[in-house]
């Protein structure tokens with residue numbers, strides 16, 4: 001049995017899967033699409049959601065279940081659902097409670113893929129999204145709400161802005177406006193930050209990043225705190241009959257797990273953004289060292305940030321662990337164990353120097369990814385954002401001199417030596 005008093009480090013290793021005598025010690029990879037039954041009634045009860053056994057691996061799978069349980073325990077939620085990517089987790093978290101004609105309010109400091117989903121794709125489905133600068137006051141954020149607003153969305157640590165969210169302000173506004181606060185905790189990770197303790201209602205992750213941690217597998221996860229009151233009149237899809245399950249009402253039948261059960265049994269069933277059991281195995285495996293990795297990612301990133309601050313080739317450094325960072329006080333409040341592994345800095349010499357730096361590192365690899373145990377670098381202005389004008393780049397938070405480092409867990413002296421030799425060539 002899981003002891004609810006276990007510390008996060010223990011849950012990361014021992015949470016989720018608890019084998020009985022003679023069962024495999026390690027979470028097995030159940031590479032099976034289907035499950036065998038002895039009689040029709042059992043299958044019928046599964047289709048009626050009267051029992052929770054596995055039926056088909058688009059809906060659930062024992063390897064998923066072990067990982068889902070572990071994440072839910074670490075986040076302090078009532079349930080979780082693993083998905084095929086972080087983007088799938090975000091889409092599912094929103095579509096589960098938001099439909100055509102409704103509205104999402106989101107912090108403007110978001111990962112580019114999420115911005116694109118919100119700015120381009122959700123509107124095509126009839127869901128409008130308004131972006132608000134998270135530095136605005138509670139009153140200003142409240143003023144962006146509409147009658148149709150169904151959720152407030154933000155990232156624990158904005159990517160790539162690296163601003164730490166003011167959870168107290170955002171959760172107070174969400175509560176007052178009677179909508180759930182949905183948090184992307186990808187950079188926060190279930191070890192460095194537990195958004196439910198700070199008023200969030202739903203958490204999503206790109207498991208592709210620190211949860212996997214080794215750049216092997218794409219996936220995501222949605223976690224439900226079980227605390228939002230769906231009976232407030234705005235969420236009929238959770239309180240009114242679902243014709244696809246003979247008129248079942250999710251809140252009535254599943255109580256605090258209504259949101260996550262509906263996400264699985266309705267949207268995962270219908271949209272099928274499901275992950276391979278092998279990837280869920282890799283995520284579970286990654287979680288077992290999450291606490292150790294995040295400590296080292298954070299301490300290495302802080303050391304790199306401090307080193308860069310002193311370097312004559314560097315004009316600015318952006319890392320929430322630095323005392324001069326605009327959200328340093330929020331980092332101390334919400335990320336006491338560390339500020340994760342990503343930082344950005346400005347290189348003197350603009351685009352040309354940025355490109356040279358990125359092409360001169362030897363240990364640190366040019367990769368369009370973060371959250372890997374291996375250090376990686378990206379100069380967006382000459383790669384991912386090259387097609388934008390300089391004005392468009394700046395508007396999207398990417399200045400021509402900006403370099404993003406995802407600091408890995410190699411020895412800090414080797415990381416710093418590589419940075420220094422690359423800067424020397426710029």
Ligand SMILES: Cc1ncc(COP(=O)(O)O)c(C=O)c1O
Nearest residue numbers: 085086087111159186206208219
């Ligand atoms: C903060 C954040 N959220 C979501 C995603 C999307 O995740 P995935 O690539 O797994 O779809 C990313 C990807 O970089 C991210 O950085």
